[in-house]
Structures are given as C-alpha cells and as structure tokens.
Amino acid sequence: MPNVTLTVDGTQVTVPKGTTVVEAAWKAGAFVPTLCHDPELSKPGACRICVVEVKGARNLVASCVTEAVEGMEVQTSTPAVIEARKTILELMLDNHPEDCLTCHQAGDCKLQDYAYFYNVKPGAFGGESHQYELEDDNLFIVRNMNKCILCGKCLRACEEKQGRAVIDFAYRGFKTKVTTALDQPLADSVCVSCGSCVAVCPTGALTEKAMLGKARKWEIEKIRTTCPFCGVGCNLDLNVKGGKILGATSNPASPTNGRDLCVKGRFGIDYVHSPKRLTKPLIKKNGAFVESSWDEALDLVATKLGEIKNKFGSDAIAALSSARCTNEDNYVMQKFVRAGIGTNNVDHCART
Amino acid sequence: MSISKEMRSDIEERYKRNLERPRIVVGLGTCGIAAGGNKVMDAIKAEVAKKGLDVDVDFTSCIGMCFAEPVVEMALPGRASVVYGGVGPENVVQLIESHMVQKTPVAEQAQIQILGGAEAYEGIPAMEKSEYYEQQVRSVTWRLGRTNPERIEDYIATGGYEGIQKALTMDRIAIIDEIKKSGLRGRGGGGFPTGTKWQFVHDAVGDKKYIVCNADEGDPGAFMDRSVLEGDPHAVLEGMMIAAYAIGADEGVIYCRAEYPLAIRRLNMAIKVAEEMGIMGENIMGSGFNFKVRIKAGAGAFVCGEETALLNSIEGQRGMPRVRPPFPAHKGLWQKPTCLNNVETFANVPNIIRKGGDWFSSMGTEKSKGSKVFCITGKINHTGLCEVPMGMTLRDLVYNIAGGIKDGKKFKAVQSGGPSGGCLPTEKLDLSIDYESLGQAGAIMGSGGLVFMDEDSCMLDIAKYFLNFTQMESCGKCTPCREGTKRMLETLERICEGNGVPEDIDNLERLAKVIKTSALCALGQTAPNPVLTTLKYFRDEYEAHINEKRCPAGVCPELLNYTILADKCIGCGVCIKACPTGAISGEKKAVHVIDPTKCVKCGACVPKCKFDAIAKA
Ligand SMILES: Cc1cc2nc3c(=O)[nH]c(=O)nc-3n(C[C@H](O)[C@H](O)[C@H](O)COP(=O)(O)O)c2cc1C
Ligand code: SF4
Ligand code: SF4
Ligand code: SF4
Ligand code: SF4
Ligand code: SF4
Ligand code: FES
Numbered sequence: 001m002p003n004v005t006l007t008v009d010g011t012q013v014t015v016p017k018g019t020t021v022v023e024a025a026w027k028a029g030a031f032v033p034t035l036c037h038d039p040e041l042s043k044p045g046a047c048r049i050c051v052v053e054v055k056g057a058r059n060l061v062a063s064c065v066t067e068a069v070e071g072m073e074v075q076t077s078t079p080a081v082i083e084a085r086k087t088i089l090e091l092m093l094d095n096h097p098e099d100c101l102t103c104h105q106a107g108d109c110k111l112q113d114y115a116y117f118y119n120v121k122p123g124a125f126g127g128e129s130h131q132y133e134l135e136d137d138n139l140f141i142v143r144n145m146n147k148c149i150l151c152g153k154c155l156r157a158c159e160e161k162q163g164r165a166v167i168d169f170a171y172r173g174f175k176t177k178v179t180t181a182l183d184q185p186l187a188d189s190v191c192v193s194c195g196s197c198v199a200v201c202p203t204g205a206l207t208e209k210a211m212l213g214k215a216r217k218w219e220i221e222k223i224r225t226t227c228p229f230c231g232v233g234c235n236l237d238l239n240v241k242g243g244k245i246l247g248a249t250s251n252p253a254s255p256t257n258g259r260d261l262c263v264k265g266r267f268g269i270d271y272v273h274s275p276k277r278l279t280k281p282l283i284k285k286n287g288a289f290v291e292s293s294w295d296e297a298l299d300l301v302a303t304k305l306g307e308i309k310n311k312f313g314s315d316a317i318a319a320l321s322s323a324r325c326t327n328e329d330n331y332v333m334q335k336f337v338r339a340g341i342g343t344n345n346v347d348h349c350a351r352t
Numbered sequence: 353m354s355i356s357k358e359m360r361s362d363i364e365e366r367y368k369r370n371l372e373r374p375r376i377v378v379g380l381g382t383c384g385i386a387a388g389g390n391k392v393m394d395a396i397k398a399e400v401a402k403k404g405l406d407v408d409v410d411f412t413s414c415i416g417m418c419f420a421e422p423v424v425e426m427a428l429p430g431r432a433s434v435v436y437g438g439v440g441p442e443n444v445v446q447l448i449e450s451h452m453v454q455k456t457p458v459a460e461q462a463q464i465q466i467l468g469g470a471e472a473y474e475g476i477p478a479m480e481k482s483e484y485y486e487q488q489v490r491s492v493t494w495r496l497g498r499t500n501p502e503r504i505e506d507y508i509a510t511g512g513y514e515g516i517q518k519a520l521t522m523d524r525i526a527i528i529d530e531i532k533k534s535g536l537r538g539r540g541g542g543g544f545p546t547g548t549k550w551q552f553v554h555d556a557v558g559d560k561k562y563i564v565c566n567a568d569e570g571d572p573g574a575f576m577d578r579s580v581l582e583g584d585p586h587a588v589l590e591g592m593m594i595a596a597y598a599i600g601a602d603e604g605v606i607y608c609r610a611e612y613p614l615a616i617r618r619l620n621m622a623i624k625v626a627e628e629m630g631i632m633g634e635n636i637m638g639s640g641f642n643f644k645v646r647i648k649a650g651a652g653a654f655v656c657g658e659e660t661a662l663l664n665s666i667e668g669q670r671g672m673p674r675v676r677p678p679f680p681a682h683k684g685l686w687q688k689p690t691c692l693n694n695v696e697t698f699a700n701v702p703n704i705i706r707k708g709g710d711w712f713s714s715m716g717t718e719k720s721k722g723s724k725v726f727c728i729t730g731k732i733n734h735t736g737l738c739e740v741p742m743g744m745t746l747r748d749l750v751y752n753i754a755g756g757i758k759d760g761k762k763f764k765a766v767q768s769g770g771p772s773g774g775c776l777p778t779e780k781l782d783l784s785i786d787y788e789s790l791g792q793a794g795a796i797m798g799s800g801g802l803v804f805m806d807e808d809s810c811m812l813d814i815a816k817y818f819l820n821f822t823q824m825e826s827c828g829k830c831t832p833c834r835e836g837t838k839r840m841l842e843t844l845e846r847i848c849e850g851n852g853v854p855e856d857i858d859n860l861e862r863l864a865k866v867i868k869t870s871a872l873c874a875l876g877q878t879a880p881n882p883v884l885t886t887l888k889y890f891r892d893e894y895e896a897h898i899n900e901k902r903c904p905a906g907v908c909p910e911l912l913n914y915t916i917l918a919d920k921c922i923g924c925g926v927c928i929k930a931c932p933t934g935a936i937s938g939e940k941k942a943v944h945v946i947d948p949t950k951c952v953k954c955g956a957c958v959p960k961c962k963f964d965a966i967a968k969a
Binding site: 043046048049065087088092124126127152168174 | 655838842859862863865868869871
C-alpha cells in the first residue's frame with residue numbers, strides 16, 4: 001500500500017494511505033483524546049473531542065474521521081483546539097452526575113481521565129441535567145443513562161459485532177438517549193445479554209451488575225483463561241480480587257474472540273464459588289443420594305461397567321463427554337472407551 | 353412516445369382558446385385553502401350554476417400574494433383578468449354579478465390586473481406596475497397562480513418539457529456546461545454551484561447513480577419549495593430528468609415532508625400522467641434514456657433537510673448526518689453517486705436549458721446569478737412569496753415589495769436564512785441580496801426565509817426562538833450541538849428572565865465559537881448565528897437585560913413593570929376592574945397604584961385606561 005507523509009505538530013510522520021489523522025497523530029507521539037472512536041467499529045465522528053487543526057480547513061477537524069493525506073499539516077494542541085476540547089468536556093460534565101466516588105468505572109473511565117488531564121470541572125454552564133431512573137432490570141447489566149455521553153459505541157457493537165441492533169438512539173436534541181425499541185426495559189427486549197455493549201462503553205453508563213461495589217478497577221487482577229462453557233473456546237479475563245473471582249471481562253487482545261463473549265462466558269462464571277457445586281461424589285442408596293469417597297464411587301462404577309460388559313458385550317456401553325472439559329480430559333475419555341471398554345460408542349456435545 | 357410538434361401546437365392552441373373564454377380561477381395552494389379557498393370555490397360553482405353562466409371555473413396555485421388570500425381571478429374575453437383578494441363566500445354573488453355579468457370590476461377589492469395583451473380596466477394596477485410585483489421577476493415562479501398545476505397540458509402549453517426534449521439531443525457534458533454557464537447555485541441554502549456538483553456526479557464512477565430532490569423545507573416560516581411543488585410540479589420533475597440524463601442516473605427520489613400533503617398529491621399526479629404520456633419511464637421520447645421517480649415522505653425533522661441525514665432517512669435509518677467526505681456525489685444513496693438538489697434549483701433547470709445559460713446569468717450579481725424566491729413574513733404589510741433578481745437591496749424588498757412595516761412602525765431587523773441565519777439591523781438595509789453579502793454580514797441567504805421585525809421586537813427573544821428551534825431539532829449526534837445549544841438557550845432564558853450576569857455574554861460567545869467550529873453538520877455549525885448576529889448588532893439590548901434588568905422592547909414579561917403615571921391618572925378606577933389579580937388599588941379621584949407583587953404582567957389594564965396613564969417599561 002502506498003504511504004503518505006504529513007506533519008503533526010511539526011513532526012513528520014509517514015503512514016499507509018487510508019490512515020486516519022488521529023492514528024497518524026498517535027504514531028507521531030501526539031496526545032489526541034477520543035471517545036466515540038473505536039478501531040473495531042464504524043466511525044460516526046460524533047463526540048468531537050478529537051478535533052485538531054488542519055492547515056487550510058475552514059473549521060476544526062474531527063481527526064478520527066479524517067483521512068491523512070500527503071503534505072497535511074496538523075496541529076493537535078493549539079489554543080482553539082484546547083478550548084474546543086475543554087468546552088466539549090465541560091458540556092459533558094454539565095450533564096453528568098458527580099459520582100466518581102462511588103462509580104464502578106472510576107479508574108478506568110475515559111471521561112474521568114480527560115477531565116483530569118484538561119482540568120475541567122463540572123458546573124461551567126450549569127442548567128438542566130438528565131435525571132433518568134437507574135435501569136437494572138437485566139440480570140447482568142446495569143444501565144445508568146445519566147452517565148451516558150452518547151458516544152454510540154454500545155449500539156454499534158450490538159449491531160456491527162453481535163448483529164443484534166437491540167439498542168439505538170431515540171428522541172432528539174438534548175433528550176437524545178440510547179434505548180431499546182420503544183424505550184422498553186432491556187429485559188423485555190431481544191437483548192441476549194452478551195455484554196458487548198458493556199465492554200465498549202467508555203464510561204460507567206453500562207456496568208456488570210455482579211461486580212458492582214465489589215472492587216475498584218485498580219484492585220482487580222485480570223487472569224487470562226479460556227471460557228469453560230463451549231467449544232468456541234473464547235479467551236476471557238477472570239476478574240479476581242483477594243483470591244475470589246468477581247466476574248469475567250473480555251480482552252481486545254484475545255486472538256479468538258477479541259472483545260466479544262456470549263452471555264455464558266461473560267456473566268456465567270459465578271458458578272465457581274457457588275455453594276451448590278458438587279465437591280464430593282454422590283451414590284444413590286435406597287433412593288437417596290449419599291456422599292461418598294472417590295474410591296468407593298470409582299469402584300462402584302468400575303464394577304457396574306464390568307458387569308454390563310461381561311453380560312451384554314462392549315457395545316452395550318456408550319459415553320458422552322462435555323465441551324466444558326479440557327481437551328486432555330476428552331482425549332482420555334475416548335481412549336478409555338475405545339481401548340478400555342472396547343467400543344466406538346463415544347460422543348461429545350460439541351462434536352458438530 | 354414523444355411530444356411531437358403537432359401535439360404541442362395542438363395543446364397550445366387549446367390552452368389559448370381556453371384563456372379566451374370567460375373564466376373564474378380560484379387560488380388553491382395550501383395558503384388559499386387555509387384561508388377558505390375551497391368554500392369560495394363551492395360558492396362560485398353554485399352561483400355560476402344558479403345564474404346559468406357560460407363561465408369556466410378553474411383553480412390554480414398560490415400566485416404569491418398570501419396576504420390577500422383567498423385570491424380569485426376573473427376574466428372576460430378580450431379584457432385583462434382581474435385578481436381579487438380577500439374573497440369570502442359572502443362576496444361571491446356580488447363579484448360575479450358585477451364582474452362577470454355587468455362586466456364592471458369591483459375596483460376596491462381588486463389587487464391587480466393581468467393584461468396579457470388584452471384591454472385594461474381603469475383604476476386597477478397592472479401586475480407589473482403594482483407595488484407588490486413591480487420589482488419582482490417571475491422566472492421560476494411564473495406558472496404559480498397562472499396555470500392549473502394538476503393539468504399537464506397547461507405545463508406543456510407553456511413550454512413545459514421542451515427542456516428535456518432539447519437536452520436529449522445534447523451531449524451530457526454540454527448540458528452540464530450550460531448549467532455552469534448559467535451560474536446557477538443551489539437554492540437549498542448552501543449555494544454550491546449546481547453545474548460543478550453535476551460534474552462531480554457525472555465523473556464519479558458507479559454502476560448506478562441517483563437523483564434526489566430535497567423537498568424537506570424545514571425552516572420555520574419558509575414555504576418557497578412548497579409553493580413551487582404545489583404550483584409547478586412538472587417543472588421540478590423536468591429539472592430532475594435533465595439532471596438525471598446529464599449525470600447518467602435512471603432513478604430519482606423526492607424527499608418531501610409529510611406535512612405537505614397537497615404537494616405530495618400534485619407530485620404524484622404529475623408523475624403518473626407523465627408516465628402515462630411516456631415523458632417519464634422507459635426509453636423516454638424514444639431516446640433510450642430511462643427515468644423513474646418516487647416520493648419518500650419525511651416525518652418532518654429539520655435535520656432531515658441536511659443532505660446526508662436525508663439520505664439516511666430514505667434508507668430507513670435514523671435521520672442523522674453522516675460524516676463528509678465522502679460527499680453524496682461519490683457515496684450517496686445506498687453508497688452510490690448521488691446528485692442531490694433543492695426543489696427550486698431543479699425548477700430553474702428547464703428554463704436554463706430552454707433559454708440558455710446566458711439568459712439566466714444576465715440576471716443577478718457577479719457571483720450570484722439569476723433570481724431567488726423568498727418567503728417574506730413578520731411585521732410587514734405584504735406577507736407572501738416573492739421572486740427577486742439577485743442583487744436587489746433589502747431596503748427595496750422591505751419598503752417596496754413588502755409594503756413597509758405594519759402599522760407605520762419602524763423597521764428593526766430582518767432574519768435572513770431562518771434558524772441558521774442571522775438578524776440584520778437597519779444599517780444593513782442597503783445590503784445586496786446575494787450569497788456573499790449576506791454571508792459577510794453574519795447572516796446567510798439560506799433557502800429564502802425572511803422574517804421582518806419592528807421596533808416592538810426584542811432581539812433576545814428572537815434569538816431565543818430560533819435557538820429553541822435548533823436545540824429541539826438537533827439530531828443529538830454530536831456533543832457541541834446537542835449539549836451546547838441547550839446551554840446557550842438556557843443562558844438566554846436566564847437573561848430574559850432577569851437573572852443574567854455579565855459573564856453570560858462571554859459564555860455565549862465561547863459556546864457559539866466552539867459549536868460553530870466543531871459541530872459535525874451545518875445545523876450545529878450555523879445554530880449560533882442568530883445569537884452571534886444579535887450580539888453583534890444589538891449588544892446594547894443584551895446589556896440592558898443583564899445590567900439594568902430591562903427589556904428595551906418591552907417583550908420579556910419578567911422584566912416588565914407596569915406603573916401608573918401620577919400626572920396622567922385621574923383615578924377613574926377602570927383599570928381596577930380590568931386587572932384579573934386585583935393588583936391595582938386607589939381611592940376614587942386619587943392616583944392609583946399597581947402592586948408589583950400581585951401584577952402578573954398580562955397588560956389587560958393598559959388598553960382600558962383612556963388617559964394613557966399606565967406605562968409598560
Ligand atoms: C440543518 C439543515 C437543513 C437543511 N434543510 C434543507 C431543506 O429543507 N431543503 C433544502 O433544499 N436544503 C436543505 N439543506 C441544505 C442541504 O443539505 C443541501 O445542501 C441542499 O439540499 C443541496 O441542494 P442545492 O445545492 O440545490 O441547494 C439543509 C441543510 C442543513 C444543514
Ligand atoms: S462515568 Fe466516569 S466520570 Fe462519570 S461518574 Fe463514573 S467514573 Fe466519574
Ligand atoms: S447485551 Fe449484547 S445484545 Fe444486549 S444490548 Fe448489549 S450488545 Fe446488544
Ligand atoms: S452507554 Fe456507554 S457506550 Fe453507549 S452511548 Fe452511552 S457512553 Fe457510549
Ligand atoms: S464465551 Fe460463549 S461462545 Fe465463547 S467459549 Fe464461552 S460459551 Fe462459548
Ligand atoms: S451538528 Fe447537531 S444536527 Fe448536526 S450532527 Fe451534530 S448534533 Fe446532529
Ligand atoms: S473520537 Fe473523533 S469524533 Fe469522537
């Protein structure tokens with residue numbers, strides 16, 4: 001691909017043709033904030049926080065949706081640019097609850113970071129701010145639309161990554177809001193609770209219900225693992241604090257699935273600490289399950305399988321194993337059935 | 353099929369014969385209908401039947417004199433036709449008796465007479481000598497109020513579809529060159545050179561191209577496009593066809609707001625009959641060129657007039673502007689090269705092709721050619737639709753065409769370009785009406801809405817009105833426009849309520865600057881204009897509101913105080929009875945007083961006092 005060379009704040013930088021100005025600016029080492037821009041989603045150029053000055057342009061230019069062209073002269077922090085960014089942040093904060101103290105997103109919130117960086121405080125213009133009810137009807141997702149900055153990433157992730165298009169902008173002007181069709185509760189919509197919207201939200205507008213109030217962002221240790229639920233084998237990060245799994249989040253660096261997970265991987269990991277989990281084998285005696293030792297249980301199974309094989313032959317036995325077991329476990333299972341029992345009657349829930 | 357020479361001359365012949373018959377024609381545009389035109393029509397039909405008169409009763413669209421609706425034209429063979437204004441069903445019997453039977457026009461009710469080579473009447477101004485029309489040109493609007501828009505024969509008989517017939521014999525580039533030569537610029541507000549746009553779409557690579565007509569017309573107070581669509585729908589279709597042929601499109605969409613049902617109905621009729629006659633459809637006039645067009649009714653969002661939001665809306669998406677580039681000329685409807693123009697732009701095209709680009713460019717200024725249709729409203733004597741050559745001064749428009757300010761009041765300002773435009777003061781009255789001059793003064797030509805204000809208008813109130821409009825109509829996509837216009841509006845509201853502080857002006861200016869330079873689309877980029885221009889030209893009014901808590905025009909209710917002037921009050925007590933809240937008290941024959949804590953500033957007392965003793969300030 002041909003390259004183009006431009007200057008960013010006086011520094012020359014060469015990028016492949018088709019690169020956006022913001023990417024070129026980052027490559028040149030400049031700091032340009034972004035909120036609605038996402039490399040994996042379509043680009044609406046909506047939030048305008050990424051504006052820069054381009055020589056010859058009538059207005060400030062949204063760098064995330066402008067293509068870098070040969071000879072372009074870009075300035076990323078002129079007084080006009082800084083004034084615009086600060087004003088945009090002021091406008092966002094004026095319509096945003098002052099809740100960083102108890103907000104789950106604190107520490108991992110772009111709005112908070114930029115407000116800090118530009119030293120912007122709420123209350124510049126005052127006036128009306130949204131007073132929406134907290135939406136926690138969905139089992140896994142809490143929506144606080146008062147914290148929404150209308151970047152639209154959630155709805156683009158839902159439509160473009162998940163193919164669901166459950167949510168979109170509704171109403172107009174200051175009343176614009178991300179809603180389901182007809183502004184119905186998420187729980188009553190066709191949402192499949194995949195949480196892709198939560199994964200992309202730059203603020204605390206969308207959060208994982210199970211993790212709320214459990215840990216500050218900086219206390220969470222992320223441990224990469226493979227989702228145990230199905231054969232797709234998505235990567236996910238266990239969110240761990242004090243040796244306890246609080247939940248799971250996706251990681252853009254995951255080779256198989258990026259930031260996408262399904263409801264099971266993202267929100268189903270709580271079974272790990274469930275008191276209902278079986279930790280000892282149970283043997284049915286006189287119609288009731290009774291806890292036993294592993295030795296007793298395995299002896300019983302071996303005896304019964306041996307009896308069936310002797311009486312009815314190997315093909316009277318079949319085995320079905322689970323996608324939730326590791327490959328190694330599954331390998332051992334089929335080996336045992338074929339070599340140990342002597343039948344090909346072995347199958348697996350994720351075979352097809 | 354094609355319109356052969358014989359067919360055309362046959363249609364012209366019949367059209368002329370009809371004009372020579374006794375006729376009564378009622379103006380049935382939306383304005384005429386709203387003023388009661390249909391009832392007048394019924395009364396005329398009944399009276400003609402009752403009297404057994406040999407008179408043709410017909411209808412036309414709005415001739416432009418909205419101030420005089422319902423408008424009825426009466427014509428006798430060989431005599432000028434007289435246009436009557438303010439006709440009600442109750443006038444009909446007398447008018448018909450006098451004009452059609454006694455052959456004596458009712459001069460008092462006549463607005464103008466249209467000579468057309470026939471014998472004039474005494475005492476009625478000829479159209480081209482009348483106050484309203486003398487300085488107007490009738491180029492793109494000339495069929496309005498003169499032909500029946502629901503009859504294709506009227507269109508054909510008056511040169512209609514000659515443009516496309518000629519275009520089909522021309523080279524595509526030659527057509528585009530002719531449009532370039534004419535100097536025609538987009539009439540939708542932006543003023544982009546039409547020929548250049550067509551060239552872009554022509555040159556764009558694509559297996560499919562579209563023509564889109566922007567008939568969204570969302571500016572409050574603007575009805576130019578509605579009038580053209582209702583009065584000359586075939587001209588818009590013909591303009592679209594010529595454009596389609598020139599750029600290589602075979603499909604068109606007219607995006608018309610659903611609040612224009614009459615325009616949509618007349619367009620649909622026009623499309624249907626043009627298709628039936630083979631003027632539109634497959635292999636048009638045997639040329640191998642195909643063109644079909646459909647109407648998409650828009651739900652009436654101002655932002656859907658913005659070209660990319662409009663395209664989204666046609667595609668069934670939410671009406672939110674797209675990032676440009678890519679421009680519609682390269683990636684428009686369904687990502688295909690698309691030529692999008694305004695109603696009036698298209699309606700100008702057939703004339704330009706018929707009469708040549710030089711004819712068009714002979715009108716106007718160096719950079720703004722031709723004529724422009726304006727809707728003039730507000731505190732003027734003649735509200736209506738007018739067409740003027742580019743370069744006319746605002747002063748001529750106000751004091752000649754518009755008939756001056758109502759009730760002999762003083763001119764204060766004119767808002768040009770609707771919510772995206774600006775307010776110009778008396779000092780700017782000699783400004784030439786063209787894209788550059790209006791733009792330099794901080795306003796815009798816009799699509800042609802002109803709202804006139806008199807000395808009783810508060811400029812903050814006006815700015816607030818427009819900002820409230822843009823604020824509500826903002827699509828909500830980008831932060832500066834969505835949040836910023838809201839804060840500007842709140843600031844203005846605060847100032848008008850008497851709670852303004854000096855920093856408010858700085859805040860307004862800062863917000864305006866950021867919104868103008870960083871909003872995504874032109875809705876936001878222009879939304880601060882009404883505030884910026886009023887700040888520029890009427891800053892003292894802002895300061896009076898903020899520093900003195902005073903509304904100089906006496907409009908903002910929170911800043912008004914009603915007081916009784918001691919030297920004028922004779923203590924008659926009439927005002928006491930007029931006050932709904934009992935705020936006025938006083939002994940008989942002693943000076944009365946108003947209790948400001950009880951006064952709700954309704955003003956009911958003022959007209960009741962015969963001694964002008966109650967002052968509003
Ligand atoms: C908020 C907004 C509203 C607009 N509304 C209209 C409209 O109602 N009609 C129109 O023709 N153009 C409107 N425009 C301008 C269009 O975007 C576009 O420039 C125009 O239709 C192009 O046609 P033209 O070149 O023939 O003027 C609007 C633009 C903006 C930003
Ligand atoms: S979303 Fe961000 S800015 Fe808003 S309260 Fe939470 S942490 Fe603070
Ligand atoms: S959870 Fe998934 S399906 Fe539901 S709204 Fe979010 S992205 Fe869409
Ligand atoms: S909920 Fe989050 S991702 Fe969605 S628009 Fe609001 S801030 Fe953006
Ligand atoms: S996240 Fe869902 S799709 Fe991915 S491995 Fe887990 S269960 Fe399968
Ligand atoms: S400027 Fe206003 S109307 Fe235009 S995209 Fe932004 S929010 Fe929407
Ligand atoms: S990041 Fe560029 S407009 Fe939002």
